[in-house]
Amino acid sequence: MEQFSLNTPAEGFIDITARIREYVRSSRIQQGICQVFVPHTTAGITVNENADPDVVTDMLAALGRMVPDLPYRHCEGNSPAHIKSSLVGCSVTLPVVASNLVLGTWQGVYFCEFDGPRRRDIWVQVVGG
Numbered sequence: 251m252e253q254f255s256l257n258t259p260a261e262g263f264i265d266i267t268a269r270i271r272e273y274v275r276s277s278r279i280q281q282g283i284c285q286v287f288v289p290h291t292t293a294g295i296t297v298n299e300n301a302d303p304d305v306v307t308d309m310l311a312a313l314g315r316m317v318p319d320l321p322y323r324h325c326e327g328n329s330p331a332h333i334k335s336s337l338v339g340c341s342v343t344l345p346v347v348a349s350n351l352v353l354g355t356w357q358g359v360y361f362c363e364f365d366g367p368r369r370r371d372i373w374v375q376v377v378g379g
Contacts, residue, residue: 251375258293258363258370263306266372267351267358270344273374274351282378284351287341289373292331292365294338300358313337313364331365338362346376 252273256264266286274284288295299305313334322329342359345352353359361372 251373253371253373256361256370256372258361258366258368260363260366261310262363262366263296263309263360264363265300265358266361267300267353270359270374271351274346274376275349277376278349279346279376279378280349282346282376284344284346285341285375285377286344286359287373288361289340289371290335292328292335293370294335294340294362294364295342295372296338296360296362297342297344297353297357298360299356300360301356306360328365334362334364
């Protein structure tokens with residue numbers, strides 16, 4: 251298992267695909283799954299298009315509209331970030347074939363920050379099967 255950290259902006263999607271691919275290759279597991287987990291309640295992880303940066307911009311805008319600033323009861327003032335994290339999710343499971351991460355042509359793995367800037371952790375584990 252590998253753990254690495256990122257310094258994040260206030261809000262945004264950070265493409266971590268290359269880092270995940272590198273870890274999968276170095277694991278030397280020929281076939282299995284790769285689990286990517288984010289241990290934070292105001293961040294997430296997702297797989298989506300990484301060819302056009304407007305997709306990320308649109309996703310952030312849509313999440314902002316779906317989760318407006320309301321008079322939430324949570325006293326820290328970051329309830330929208332908690333809700334966005336729950337909508338996006340805190341983990342993804344991806345196939346590994348021939349020691350390579352399997353993604354579609356236009357797909358990338360993104361760390362999603364909803365309450366930064368912060369230093370965030372990401373856990374990656376490859377399991378053979």
